[in-house]
Amino acid sequence: MNWRAVQAIYLFEMARTWRTLLQSIVSPVVSTSLYFVVFGAAIGSRITEVDGVSYGTFIVPGLVMLSVLTQSIANASFGIYFPKFVGTIYELLSAPVSYFEIVLGYVGAAATKSIILGLIILATAALFVPLHIMHPWWMLTFLVLTAVTFSLFGFIIGIWADGFEKLQMIPMLVVTPLTFLGGSFYSVNMLPSGWRTITLLNPVVYLISGFRWSFYEIADVSVGLSLGMTLGFLAVCMVMVWWIFRTGYRLKN
């Protein structure tokens, strides 16, 4: 293992985070606060409670996941797309580093950043609503698993994208709708049965459900299924990354 290379990539990516602190941390916190104001205070005052939890409190795990998902993808996809775009990728390809080390550096940094962000949002949420986390270790497990999985997914998008438009396309057209429809703001049980079945095809449902369970022990699907689906998606992403490096797809000609 070339640990020094992993460290170099990781620190390089983290340095980028601190350099773009406003964009990296402040803007997601501001937008999450806005969700609280709109959904929690304004609309939430009309909804008394969901599954025995006040609406404002109910949406906290979903909001954290929303940010963690989108930020993981954004961080990791940009992290690897940018060297491709400006050409500095040559150095990565000519360095004595394995694919695993490259992924560890980039995905590790992207996931770290979104975990920090998730915790900041959680702290912000605590200012608006009373929070009690019943299973903090499970909460962290789901947070880390989701951050890693979607950073891997973002890494794949970053390699696949050959323009800024494509870089934005998947997060905007696929991930955001799936997250909104994945039960961030409502319980899947609130839907009519037909819609409920369709919703269960959405992988994000399982992430949010599991994450919410770790807070309040309320869930749309069983926690084991949530964990299994998350690990399954992680495995799919890992296989895709393995294939990308094995074939040199969009990296080497």
Add this chain to the structure above:
Amino acid sequence: MLSMSPIISVANLSKTYGSGFKALNGINLDIRRGEIFALLGPNGAGKTTLISIICGIANLSEGRVTVDGHDINKDYRAARSLIGLVPQELHTDAFESVWATVSFSRGLFGKPKNPAHIEKVLKDLSLWDKKDSKIVTLSGGMKRRVMIAKALSHEPQILFLDEPTAGVDVELRKGMWEVVRTLQASGVTIILTTHYIEEAEEMADRIGVINKGEIILVEDKAGLMQKLGKKHLKLYLQSKVEAIPEALAAYNLELSEDGRAVTYNYDTKGDRTGITSLLSDLRNAGIRISDLDTTQSSLEDIFVSLVRAP
């Protein structure tokens, strides 16, 4: 003996792109330890493709490449850790400081931190006073030197310089040549491609010419100049001549436009240059000479005649 074995060995290397374009065709090339090897070739000849394959940026289609005995695919870590690469295009991060980007390269190649070495590299390349500047604020020539500094940050045994002095002013170019010579003196093998033939002529120990994906010649520089070198003898005449006399037709002389000079082309390789008989034949024809000079073909002439040849 190990030191006699080539540091880079390329055998039957071919590269076909997905589009079907064959960029390299059966390349065989050995680079000797410690030499400066210049790879010359017109645009699109395959220079950069060859370098990219050796350095791990492009996949090869056929053949085998070893670096100090390490196969570039099977044993890529050992092979790549010996190589520093300065690509042709100016690929740099924009918002990093010079110090940070050069230190990053060292880490990427798995070397422990060594600020003293980075400092030396930056000073050698006259970048020390810019170490805290963001790269985006640097001029093109400075960015080029930052890329060289990155390549040298991990103390490579082999340095690839793909068009190192493109877009660099004359003074800076000479400075870069100094750096390259110092590196060679410290035992580093250097492979450079260049547009400036004078650069190859000035720097290289050996020269390879690549055209249309094939190596058409590899030769010691001096040997190449001698082997292919044509000399030109220019004779300045005391009085104007309208035409070259029939008796001198065999020499294929070229008469200058003003009729006051003739040029005789001869091969230094030939047993007989024909100069003595030319001079006596000229005297017999009543043509008197006021002055003469000889010039040798530059590498550029040799190069042009090689790649233009059908």
